[in-house]
Amino acid sequence: xxxxxxxxxxxxxxxxxxxxxxxxxxxxxxxxxxxxxxxxxxxxxxxxxxxxxxxxxxxxxxxxxxxxxxxxxxxxxxxxxxxxxxxxxxxxxxxxxxxxxxxxxxxxxxxxxxxxxxxxxxxxxxxxxxxxxxxxxxxxxxxxxxxxxxxxxxxxxxxxxxxxxxxxxxxxxxxxxxxxxxxxxxxxxxxxxxxxxxxxxxxxxxxxxxxxxxxxxxxxxxxxxxxxxxxxxxxxxxxxxxxxxxxxxxxxxxxxxxxxxxxxxxxxxxxxxxxxxxxxxxxxxxxxxxxxxxxxxxxxxxxxxxxxxxx
Numbered sequence: 001x002x003x004x005x006x007x008x009x010x011x012x013x014x015x016x017x018x019x020x021x022x023x024x025x026x027x028x029x030x031x032x033x034x035x036x037x038x039x040x041x042x043x044x045x046x047x048x049x050x051x052x053x054x055x056x057x058x059x060x061x062x063x064x065x066x067x068x069x070x071x072x073x074x075x076x077x078x079x080x081x082x083x084x085x086x087x088x089x090x091x092x093x094x095x096x097x098x099x100x101x102x103x104x105x106x107x108x109x110x111x112x113x114x115x116x117x118x119x120x121x122x123x124x125x126x127x128x129x130x131x132x133x134x135x136x137x138x139x140x141x142x143x144x145x146x147x148x149x150x151x152x153x154x155x156x157x158x159x160x161x162x163x164x165x166x167x168x169x170x171x172x173x174x175x176x177x178x179x180x181x182x183x184x185x186x187x188x189x190x191x192x193x194x195x196x197x198x199x200x201x202x203x204x205x206x207x208x209x210x211x212x213x214x215x216x217x218x219x220x221x222x223x224x225x226x227x228x229x230x231x232x233x234x235x236x237x238x239x240x241x242x243x244x245x246x247x248x249x250x251x252x253x254x255x256x257x258x259x260x261x262x263x264x265x266x267x268x269x270x271x272x273x274x275x276x277x278x279x280x281x282x283x284x285x286x287x288x289x290x291x292x293x294x295x296x297x298x299x300x301x302x303x304x305x306x307x308x309x310x311x
Contacts, residue, residue, distance in 0.1 A: 025074035026061040028260050031090060033065055033083030033103075038249045042082055042103060045253025046260075053261045065089050078263040080256050084108045091116045091124060098269050101126040102256045103249070105205050107157040109273060125269035127255055130205045130232060131245050132275040133161075133168040135308070139245050139281070140230065141172045142303050143295055144200060151177045151194030151227075153187070155206025165204070181209050191221055201229040203236065215239060228291055237282040243295060245304075247276035254278070278310070 030046060032039040043062050051057055061073055065086045079099045081087040087101035091112055101109055106128040109120075118124055140147060150169060154162060159180060169176050177198045179190035187209065194201060201222050203210055210218070210231075219240040222229045231241035255277055259269060281304070283297040305311070 024059075026076045027055060027059040027264060028061070028078055028080060029068075029073060029076040030060065030062045030080045030082065031065055031068045031086045032063070032081075033085040035064055038103065039082045041249040042253040042256070045250040046080065046257045047253075049254045049257030050261060053257065055261065055264065078260050078269075080260055084112065087126070088112050088116070091118055098123045098125070098263055100256060100259055100263075100269055102252050103129055105130045106273065106275075107160075107205070111157070120272050122268035122271050125259075125271065126273040127252060127259070128273060128275050129247065129252070130275075131247070131279060133165045134171070135275075135279065135304070136202065136230070136245060137168050137172040137174055138307055139243075139300065139304055140174065140200065140202070142300055142307075143230075143243065144228070147174065147199040149175050149177050149198045151198035151201045152179075152204055153190055153194065153201075153206070153209045154178060154180050154204070155208035156182055157208075158204045158206040181206075184208075187214060188217070188221070191218060195222060195225045195227050198227070200242075201227055203229060203231045203241070205232050210236075223287070223290075226291060228287075228293070234280075234282045237284045240287060241284060242287050242291065242293070243281060243283045243297070243300075245279050245281050247278060248280050251276060251278040251280070279304075 028050065030043050032043060047057065047060055047062070050060055061076070063071065068089070075097045077097065079090055079094060079097055081090050081099060081101045082103045084104045087104055087109065090099050104126065109126045109128065113120060113124070120126070140150060152165065162178065166176055177194050179193050181187050181190050215236060216239065219229065223240060228242040231237060231244040232246055233244055234246060237244045263269060281297045281301045283295045283300070288295050
């Protein structure tokens with residue numbers, strides 16, 4: 001009798017070993033465009049913030065877009081994409097689970113929606129990489145109290161939002177001096193036009209206008225005209241722009257985690273997307289001194305946060 005019982009236990013144990021392991025679906029899947037530093041830094045901050053909010057590390061899956069194409073893991077409760085390529089991939093492939101797109105400008109998100117025949121919704125939302133117009137004009141008012149006219153160069157995509165920018169400029173008692181750049185040969189005549197009549201140049205993200213081929217010449221022209229330039233990237237500040245307001249990869253990761261955690265709690269993603277709730281300011285002190293200006297990045301950040309009711 002004991003021998004028979006022992007044999008039955010051994011057989012049951014062998015069956016358990018041979019049985020396939022059921023893989024639990026992850027709660028959050030992070031899909032990055034590639035393995036570049038900004039995506040890695042954002043994903044790490046996202047995962048750490050989720051863990052702080054009580055989400056177990058093993059329930060968060062992280063992969064590149066190329067890996068997701070091959071693996072196609074079980075659908076999670078929410079996807080988070082990092083970069084435009086990953087957002088485009090999941091927008092045309094995923095149904096059911098909500099997708100939060102991060103690390104892409106608003107114009108890229110809207111282009112992606114149009115290309116895939118989708119609309120922004122609680123099922124396909126975004127944290128925009130660029131900064132809202134209101135925040136930028138508030139910073140201009142704090143950094144340049146005497147400024148009245150702001151020069152802006154519009155590329156084809158950015159010009160679609162020009163009415164919003166005009167309204168936000170007017171709210172801060174500022175007037176825009178604008179020029180359209182729809183073709184490459186229009187860039188420097190347009191730049192000369194705005195530099196001749198403004199108090200500063202505001203760089204609005206537009207690949208047609210600001211890219212690796214044009215930025216050095218734009219910075220040089222504005223410096224020679226002794227025209228301060230407010231940019232949208234810390235790299236441009238290092239290259240010679242006076243200052244910039246922007247969101248860091250860590251800040252994006254933290255906000256993405258907060259929105260993903262809200263989905264896990266039964267809440268919806270913002271139906272029209274959202275701008276970053278946090279930001280950082282950089283100042284090129286060498287350029288500031290050469291223009292006879294005294295700007296402190298920490299002081300500007302503190303005052304701008306106060307205006308926006310941020311801690």
